[in-house]
Amino acid sequence: MNRILTGQDMKKIDRNTIDYYGIPSLVLMERAALGVANEVMIREFINKEKVLIVCGTGNNGGDGLAVGRILLSNNVDVKMVIVGDYNQFSVETKKQYEILVKLNGPIVFYQEESFYHLVNEADVIVDAIFGVGLSRDIKGIYKEVIQTINGSKKYVIAIDIPSGIDANSGKVLGISIKANQTIALSAYKLGQVLFPGHEYCNEIKVIDIGIPLEAYKKIDKNIFTMSKLTQDMLPTRKPRSNKGSYGKVLVMAGSKNMSGAAYLSGLAAYRTGVGLVHIVTPEDNRIILQSQLPEAIITTYEFNNGCIEQNHMEKIKQAINNVDVIVIGPGLSTEIDAKTLLIETIKHGKVPLIIDADGLNIIAKNKDILKNHQQPIIVTPHPGEMSRLMNEPVQIILDQLIEKAMNMSEQHNVITVLKDSNTVITSPTRDIYINLSGNNGMATAGAGDVLSGVIGGLVAQGIETFKAAYTGVLIHGLAGDKAKESKGYYGMIARDIIQNIPEVMK
Ligand SMILES: NC(=O)C1=CN([C@@H]2O[C@H](COP(=O)(O)OP(=O)(O)OC[C@H]3O[C@@H](n4cnc5c(N)ncnc54)[C@H](O)[C@@H]3O)[C@@H](O)[C@H]2O)[C@@H](O)CC1
Ligand SMILES: Nc1ncnc2c1ncn2[C@@H]1O[C@H](COP(=O)(O)OP(=O)(O)O)[C@@H](O)[C@H]1O
Numbered sequence: 001m002n003r004i005l006t007g008q009d010m011k012k013i014d015r016n017t018i019d020y021y022g023i024p025s026l027v028l029m030e031r032a033a034l035g036v037a038n039e040v041m042i043r044e045f046i047n048k049e050k051v052l053i054v055c056g057t058g059n060n061g062g063d064g065l066a067v068g069r070i071l072l073s074n075n076v077d078v079k080m081v082i083v084g085d086y087n088q089f090s091v092e093t094k095k096q097y098e099i100l101v102k103l104n105g106p107i108v109f110y111q112e113e114s115f116y117h118l119v120n121e122a123d124v125i126v127d128a129i130f131g132v133g134l135s136r137d138i139k140g141i142y143k144e145v146i147q148t149i150n151g152s153k154k155y156v157i158a159i160d161i162p163s164g165i166d167a168n169s170g171k172v173l174g175i176s177i178k179a180n181q182t183i184a185l186s187a188y189k190l191g192q193v194l195f196p197g198h199e200y201c202n203e204i205k206v207i208d209i210g211i212p213l214e215a216y217k218k219i220d221k222n223i224f225t226m227s228k229l230t231q232d233m234l235p236t237r238k239p240r241s242n243k244g245s246y247g248k249v250l251v252m253a254g255s256k257n258m259s260g261a262a263y264l265s266g267l268a269a270y271r272t273g274v275g276l277v278h279i280v281t282p283e284d285n286r287i288i289l290q291s292q293l294p295e296a297i298i299t300t301y302e303f304n305n306g307c308i309e310q311n312h313m314e315k316i317k318q319a320i321n322n323v324d325v326i327v328i329g330p331g332l333s334t335e336i337d338a339k340t341l342l343i344e345t346i347k348h349g350k351v352p353l354i355i356d357a358d359g360l361n362i363i364a365k366n367k368d369i370l371k372n373h374q375q376p377i378i379v380t381p382h383p384g385e386m387s388r389l390m391n392e393p394v395q396i397i398l399d400q401l402i403e404k405a406m407n408m409s410e411q412h413n414v415i416t417v418l419k420d421s422n423t424v425i426t427s428p429t430r431d432i433y434i435n436l437s438g439n440n441g442m443a444t445a446g447a448g449d450v451l452s453g454v455i456g457g458l459v460a461q462g463i464e465t466f467k468a469a470y471t472g473v474l475i476h477g478l479a480g481d482k483a484k485e486s487k488g489y490y491g492m493i494a495r496d497i498i499q500n501i502p503e504v505m506k
């Protein structure tokens with residue numbers, strides 16, 4: 001598990017480490033600088049490269065100066081520029097400066113003309129202008145400096161966070177460094193995982209700087225991510241078992257002449273390891289689904305004037321109570337029969353329910369449907385569906401993913417999987433997961449249907465709902481990343497994601 005902190009939380013933890021635990025600020029800075037210097041020194045041709053470190057006057061700049069000192073001791077060709085005045089230095093940064101002066105370090109204060117030249121001759125630029133202390137829009141010389149660095153197209157390594165990104169929100173405060181690599185100190189910052197900040201960071205690596213684990217316990221919001229799938233996140237497979245041991249998923253999906261969503265969701269559930277998939281869909285889809293997915297049990301229904309035929313409804317009610325989880329909504333339509341199906345399922349079903357796609361569009365028009373539900377529910381909206389659910393413009397949802405997902409979870413007592421490039425998952429108990437796997441090749445029709453099946457598959461195998469939601473999203477993204485290796489961003493389709501689930505879960 002990797003923690004994600006707001007900039008404010010990080011500062012609180014730093015302070016607590018220094019004031020309460022007594023680890024001196026300069027020790028943390030040295031650890032940070034050593035970590036960053038190591039990243040610079042593992043570059044393949046570093047012995048032939050020129051490094052330019054651009055420093056501000058706060059502690060991020062102090063990190064930069066300390067990195068410069070360490071690189072000097074390792075015979076790296078390095079120069080440092082300070083943007084700002086001597087009298088603006090923080091205590092620690094002034095110390096770093098004074099050490100470098102005694103060492104006759106190659107360090108200058110910013111001047112427009114010479115800076116341009118220094119940037120031009122550099123191969124690598126280390127961005128140490130602002131870290132989590134950035135508090136207002138960037139203007140004046142700082143803006144010029146960032147423009148020059150970005151315009152140079154040189155390889156940029158940002159210390160902690162690219163200068164210009166608000167560590168709390170990911171917003172660009174006026175202008176920002178575009179980094180090729182970001183070395184996050186101690187933990188991910190929210191601004192590195194939310195957009196647009198995430199794009200400015202590029203590759204992110206978190207390094208330990210010696211903050212004791214105890215110091216993190218003071219933080220009340222639990223935000224985290226997972227970078228790898230580990231065995232303990234997966235359902236256990238027993239040597240002596242049968243298909244009954246791995247759960248049953250009921251997929252209520254598809255509408256007249258729309259069978260694809262049911263197929264994708266059902267197949268994804270099977271690929272996640274579930275013992276049995278049962279599909280409930282209109283009669284028109286029977287033949288095609290039976291040939292596409294012969295492993296599934298199919299129950300079909302017919303309806304007249306929106307009413308599902310009585311004997312078919314009885315069969316469906318039986319199915320509802322004979323499974324471990326129900327996925328409802330992919331390709332379902334928002335017709336009256338689909339609405340009836342959803343209402344009856346929430347009313348009669350006791351097992352966890354995953355509501356996706358049209359299931360959510362039905363709820364958007366009839367919010368009462370979610371009232372008084374008894375079973376655990378996971379909703380999986382994309383920003384468009386979320387906008388309809390919350391009656392707010394899509395842009396507001398995109399700008400406030402965490403807040404909106406939390407509102408949904410708290411108002412309706414559900415787990416919310418708000419799908420985006422970096423999907424946010426929230427629970428009514430205020431746990432927050434932000435996913436970092438996946439890629440833009442997954443912006444393809446049916447990718448969401450696959451996700452509903454993966455999460456369903458995990459719940460059916462006994463994984464607790466919040467854990468199943470974030471593990472499912474992680475697996476889905478990792479499978480998309482594997483699919484990208486063979487198909488690329490352009491050619492990937494939803495089935496390629498499914499095909500790679502087994503490889504990811506091996
Ligand atoms: N002891 C600590 O607290 C540690 C801090 N560390 C580093 O220190 C960073 C945070 O340091 P600081 O809190 O000093 O803050 P920063 O170094 O991020 O920058 C804040 C400084 O910039 C000024 N500033 C803010 N916005 C500005 C703007 N738009 N235009 C011009 N000036 C602006 C502030 O007034 C302040 O002087 C971290 O990101 C990390 O790199 C690490 O060295 C680890 C230990
Ligand atoms: N750029 C991206 N990076 C990572 N994941 C993405 C990206 N674009 C889409 N996805 C993922 O693909 C899925 C798309 O789901 P959705 O929009 O519901 O598709 P559909 O309705 O066509 O099935 C979501 O899980 C989303 O997180």
Ligand SMILES: [K+]
Pocket residue numbers: 060127128129130131158159160161162163
């Ligand atoms: K920085």
